Amino acid sequence: MAGDETSDVMTPAIVLDEHDKAAVVALLIRTVRIGVELKRDRALVAEANERIAANTVTRSKTISAFGVFGFEGGDELWDHVAQSLGGAAYNRAIDIGKGEEFPTLLEKMGGGEANTKGSKTDDNQNAGMAVHAPPRIKDAILGHLREVGEAGTTARAVRQHLKDVHNLTVHEKTPGMTLYRLLKDGLVSRQGRTWYAKATAENNENEAPTARTEDASETALAAH
Numbered sequence: 001m002a003g004d005e006t007s008d009v010m011t012p013a014i015v016l017d018e019h020d021k022a023a024v025v026a027l028l029i030r031t032v033r034i035g036v037e038l039k040r041d042r043a044l045v046a047e048a049n050e051r052i053a054a055n056t057v058t059r060s061k062t063i064s065a066f067g068v069f070g071f072e073g074g075d076e077l078w079d080h081v082a083q084s085l086g087g088a089a090y091n092r093a094i095d096i097g098k099g100e101e102f103p104t105l106l107e108k109m110g111g112g113e114a115n116t117k118g119s120k121t122d123d124n125q126n127a128g129m130a131v132h133a134p135p136r137i138k139d140a141i142l143g144h145l146r147e148v149g150e151a152g153t154t155a156r157a158v159r160q161h162l163k164d165v166h167n168l169t170v171h172e173k174t175p176g177m178t179l180y181r182l183l184k185d186g187l188v189s190r191q192g193r194t195w196y197a198k199a200t201a202e203n204n205e206n207e208a209p210t211a212r213t214e215d216a217s218e219t220a221l222a223a224h
Contacts, residue, residue, distance in 0.1 A: 098181070099137050099174040140166050141178055145188060145197035152194040155179055 016024060063073060071080055082090040135143070144161050145153065153161075158175040162168040179195050182188040189196050 095136070099170060099178050135166060137162065137168065137170060137174065138178055138182065140168070141175060142182060142187060142197060145195060150196070152191070152196045154193050154195065158195075 063077070066077065066081070067073070071077055071084075085093070140162055141158050144158060144165075155175040158179070159170060159172065162170055162175070179188060179190075183190060183195075187198055189198055
């Protein structure tokens with residue numbers, strides 16, 4: 001058949017000069033790279049959608065659990081929780097939940113006379129040793145980015161740094177989430193999977209904290 005004969009005809013190769021070949025090679029490489037990125041991104045989206053579905057169910061359960069303590073659900077839930085805990089404790093809980101502060105909520109429990117009586121051996125071992133509270137995760141990550149400078153670093157390397165240097169074991173997603181918040185705040189930049197501290201970040205290092213009960217409430221309600 002004429003149709004079959006036509007389909008068997010090979011399309012003649014396009015003649016390319018040296019410069020055209022270089023351009024086509026570069027275009028091919030770029031196209032393949034985009035395809036690889038698309039494949040990875042689609043896998044990440046699928047994984048993210050699974051997490052979103054699971055976290056939505058879990059969050060609904062945790063919100064319902066506030067009822068055990070007498071809180072009623074609704075738009076005013078977080079205001080009631082903040083009033084019961086006090087602004088400082090509420091804000092600190094929000095920071096810990098966001099991975100911006102290491103949880104040391106129980107560090108002062110069991111106080112009183114029992115805590116003041118230690119053996120002489122303990123006293124000798126602790127003499128001259130300063131006790132330092134662990135840094136906020138946000139500050140530790142930002143400080144590390146400044147240390148590595150132009151070399152930059154990855155979220156995985158940041159997690160290892162927190163463990164090795166600060167003895168902080170965090171969830172595998174915490175460094176990435178914190179880095180994205182720093183990116184939103186304009187303190188860091190990103191190229192692919194590599195993160196860098198911005199030169200202007202130093203200006204915000206000693207910025208004084210402010211009360212933010214309302215912001216914390218919005219964070220808690222973000223998944224609605």
